[in-house]
Amino acid sequence: MKTNYKGITGTQLKLIGVFLMVLDHIHQMFYYAGAPMILTMLGRLVLPIFLFMLAEGFHYTRNKHKYLARLFIAHVIMMIMTQIITKAFPLDTVVLMNGIFGTMFLGALTMFAYDKFRERRYLLGTGILVLPLVPAAVGMLLSNSHPMLAANIMIDIPNYLAVEGGFISVxxxxxxxxxxxxxxxxxxxxxxxxxxxxxxxxxxxxxTENVQWMMVFSIIPISFYNGQKGKGLKYFFYIFYPAHIYILYILSYLYTNYFM
Known part of the structure; x- marks a missing residue:
């Protein structure tokens, strides 16, 4: 990809995504209090922006194994924290199911499999692609006999059938x-x-309801990407993403219980 110094860097594009993401989650946490729909409409641009930057990041990373490990660990930690937060602050009006790290992990995993196919390591590439089907299959097999365990497996271990944004995002x-x-x-x-x-x-x-199609407008900010990485912020998203969600969720809990 040709690069130039006009337009915006990868860091700047990510920050645009972060800003829109916060707006989206404000609507998610306070829709019942009248947070306007325009916030989640703007938030539809976020997923394509981060998937686009995931592709860029995975291409340029020096260690793809560590890249995958970071995303997987971030997903597991967030799933654990989500269970802790929802038990400590039970809230009927909001379902805390955010897990973009799982989607990004599966996206990066399929990219890794694609690289193996390009290297003509077809058996390994196929195995990597099939791997996320295992927790889905186990969850489905246990759904009748052990429904809670099945649900935890399906949610906690990234798989194509139960990932934020659906398999099409992967x-x-x-x-x-x-x-x-x-x-x-x-x-x-x-x-x-x-x-x-x-x-x-x-x-x-x-x-009014099915506004996911508005993700098409993510093409506008992406078109300004100049191919340059930009300054730092390597771990910013790993921290900011779960932190701002939990803060907004707790604020929603406090609002519901003490101000309504």
């Missing part, structure tokens, strides 16, 4: 990686996923 990440040198195709893939998310129901709900 394969969007892979597509953005495969075509990272072809920006027009990347835009097409984002637009295609946005179209699929409408469920081909073109009615008023697209402006």
């Amino acid at each position: 394969f969007l990440a892979l597509g953005l990686y495969i075509f990272r040198e072809k920006r027009a195709i990347q835009y097409f893939l984002i637009a295609l996923v946005a179209l699929i998310s409408t469920n081909f129901q073109f009615n008023s709900t697209l402006l």
